[in-house]
Amino acid sequence: MHLLLVEDDPMLGDALSACLRQAAYRVDWVTDAAQARAALVDHAYDAVLLDLQLPHGSGLAILRGLRDRYDATPVIILSARDRLSDRIKGLDEGADDYLVKPFPFEEVLARLRAVTRRASHRVVPLMQVGEVHVDPARRSVMRDGVPVKLSIHEYRTLVALLERQGHIVTREQLEDAVYGRHGTIESNTVAVYIHQLRRKLGNGLIATVHGFGYRIGEAAA
Numbered sequence: 001m002h003l004l005l006v007e008d009d010p011m012l013g014d015a016l017s018a019c020l021r022q023a024a025y026r027v028d029w030v031t032d033a034a035q036a037r038a039a040l041v042d043h044a045y046d047a048v049l050l051d052l053q054l055p056h057g058s059g060l061a062i063l064r065g066l067r068d069r070y071d072a073t074p075v076i077i078l079s080a081r082d083r084l085s086d087r088i089k090g091l092d093e094g095a096d097d098y099l100v101k102p103f104p105f106e107e108v109l110a111r112l113r114a115v116t117r118r119a120s121h122r123v124v125p126l127m128q129v130g131e132v133h134v135d136p137a138r139r140s141v142m143r144d145g146v147p148v149k150l151s152i153h154e155y156r157t158l159v160a161l162l163e164r165q166g167h168i169v170t171r172e173q174l175e176d177a178v179y180g181r182h183g184t185i186e187s188n189t190v191a192v193y194i195h196q197l198r199r200k201l202g203n204g205l206i207a208t209v210h211g212f213g214y215r216i217g218e219a220a221a
Contacts (some may be wrong), residue, residue, distance in 0.1 A: 001046045001116065005029045005079065006036040006062070008054055012101075016049070019105040025112075033057025040066065041179050042140060044152050047074040047116055049108070052081060052090070067094040069156070069177045072136075074115040078103070094113055127162040129216055132201050134162060141201075148200050153178050157193040158216075161206065166217035168209050 003020060007013040008031045017029045030036050040048075040062070048066075052059035063075055076097040077090045081158040087098045096115040099108065125132040133142045134215070139155065141148045150158065160168055160177035174190045194206055194214060207215045 002026045002043070003028070003112075004036070004039055004043070004045045004048045006033075006049065006054065006059065007051045008032060009051075016105065016108065019108070021124060023109055024138050031055070031217065033059070033062055033071075040071075042152070045073055047076065047112060047119075049076050049078055049112075050095075052077060052079040052086075060090065063090075063093050063095060069160075072119070074119045076108075076111055076115060079106075127159070127165075129165060130205065132205065134159065143201055150197075150200065154193050154196050154200075157190065158197055158201075160163070161216040163212060166215065168211035168212050168215050173213070 001024075003025050005017060005020070005027055007016065007029065011033075013029050013031065019202065020027045022146050023075060028039055028045075030039055034056040036050075036054070039045075048060045050063060054062075055146065059079070063077075066073060066075065074096045075094065076099060077095045078099050078101060079090070080101045081087075082100045087100075090098050096118070098112050100112060105194070111203055125136075127136065131144045132148075134140070135142075136159065141150055141155065143156070156178045157174055171190045174193075178190075178193070194208075198206055205216060209215055
């Protein structure tokens, strides 16, 4: 299981990383908000352990960015903020759990087991367009019953289109879905992902609506 640890305290981060690796987790440890946003764009994690007070941004903004682009990765907030209002705010923003520092490492492991277990039992509707089927719970894509390997960026682009099936999705909306609002990308990047999706899933799957954006579904055929 692959985890992202976002923690700027070097002693706590080092100790927590060691504890998690000893428990057989694969851990990427980053120390500021910019690194966290980049890691979340480039990788699909099974869970995130997230500090709130970070250099170059806040943990809550990172969490909000995840949920804004329909990313349901389990998130456990790790924070020294122990007021009830802080805990409520974190959970309302989309966190799956909230742990107040200091905490026993055994409790972190137990909370991780709990949130990943709940995530694995979530009933997430399958998505379909034509002969293409997407299982968001497994992050898998099938075409005519055959698995199709997509990059994380291609997958997020496809899901963003399927979330609005039959409707026009602008390039800006796709950029937000793939990279979040803090991403900086080349102007033709979305077009590249659309090209790759057409190559892998069929040229007639996604229609270009010139001057507006892209559309998937009945009107795209």
